[in-house]
Amino acid sequence: MKKIAPLFVLMASVLWGSMGIVTRYVADIGFTTRQTAAVRICSAAAVLILFLLITDHRKLKIEKQDLKWFLGTGLGSLFINNLAYAETVQRASLSVAVVLLYTAPFFVMIMSILFFKEKLTLQKVVALLLSFAGCVLVVGLSGANAGSNGAVTLLIGLCAGFGYSLYSIFGKVLVGKYDSLTVTVYTFIFSSIGTLIICQPASMAQRIVENSSKMPLVIIGSVVTLALPYVSYSIGLKYMESSKASIISSFEVVAASLFGVALYHETLDAYNMIGIICVVSALILLQVNFHKNT
Template sequence: MKRLAPLFVLMASVLWGSMGIVTRYVVAIGFNTRQTAAVRITSAAAVLILFLLITDRSKLKLRKEDFKWFLGTGLGSLFINNLAYAATVQRASLSVAVVLLYTAPFFVMIMSVLFFKEKLTVQKIAALFLSFAGCILVVGLSGANVGGNVIITLLIGLSAGFGYSLYSIFGKVLMGRYESLTVTVYTFILASLASLVIAEPVSMVRIIAANAEKMPVTVIGSVITLALPYICYSAALKYIESSKASIIASFEVVAASLFGVFLYHELLDIYNIVGIVCVVAALIILQLKPKSESGAP
């Protein structure tokens, strides 16, 4: 399983990259930004709970002393990440929001060194900066709009990145005690409760009732592009360093761009292509064994 861990993170990043397809579908139904996040998170949470109730209820058990860590993944990470990212998109261009979101690996690397005593290697630093530069080139920042209040917009965007990074930290702690399904389901339960509070639930119910025939696609899409990648990512965290996992997950930007090309006929310029090459190169660098390891018998 340890050898497959990077592949699990890569799978998660591809599924996250397809999130825009479902998001566009949900927004077209008539939900606003906060409601879209609430519908997707709550749908995924409901399916996960139902699945565990049918298959293995023991996975719903958790120790009281670990609840604080689930608050970290559910509220500190998933909820704050979604809320701050949505706010950044409203204040700035999508490219700026994506780049600020992908400051997450920087936060993860710092916290991993401090809390997990991970080694800060030249290999990791090179891959980190290469992947971040690649993300910037993929999304493009020419003529980027950062809104009226630049400092506030940047702080909110960085909050999205920081929230995103917290899952790699708290999730790493929890994966030493629980299975990935347990970590994911409680993360989504707490995030869905918080999302519903700010999403005008009465208005949401009316929209759902008026578009009942479109909800199955919404639910299935939410499970595939939101719950499933978190399950894959959580499972990988048990076997891979948090800093490496967060860098590999930056492939999400590349995946999203490629989905845009193939499904919506979006065009890639030379900078986008160079950016994709940079991100892929970063992933390759991370998989190279240090000389000390490669020379070992």
């Protein structure tokens, strides 16, 4: 399983990369930014709960002492990440928001060394820098700005990256004890509670009723681009180091760009292509075993 663990993380990054398709569809219905996040997270949570109730309700059982870790993945990671990222997008350009979001692997690497005693190797450092540089080139920062209050925007954007990184830390603790579906479902349950508090649920419910014919597609899209990638990432995280998993997940930026080209006729310039090569090179580098006896 260890050999194919990176493939689960890579699959998760591709599914996350397709998230923009569903997000655009939900936003076009008329939901606010926070409501869009709430609809997607709550839809995914409902489907996951129903699935476990039908297939194996025992996976819904958790121990009280582990609630703090589930609160960490749900509120500390998924909720904070979504909230801070949405706020950053409103304050600055999308490219700035994406680059700040992908400071996450730096946080993961530092925390993995401190808490999991992972080794800091030259291979990881080079892969991390390659993937981050690649993300910057893929999204492009020419003409981008951090808005009128750059310091506050920077701080909020870093919070998005930090929140994103926490799943690789708290999730690593949980996947050693629980099934990946259990970890994912409780992550979404706690995150749903957070999003419902801040999204004006009454007006959101009214809009859902008014657009009930469109909701099945929203639910399916939320499961495919949000629930499934978290399950897949959790499986991969169980069998590999958090720092490596976080770096591999940066392929999400490449996947999102390729989906944009395929579905929305967006174009890639030379810098974008170099960025894609950098990210892919980082993924390949992580799979090379320099200590293998020949």
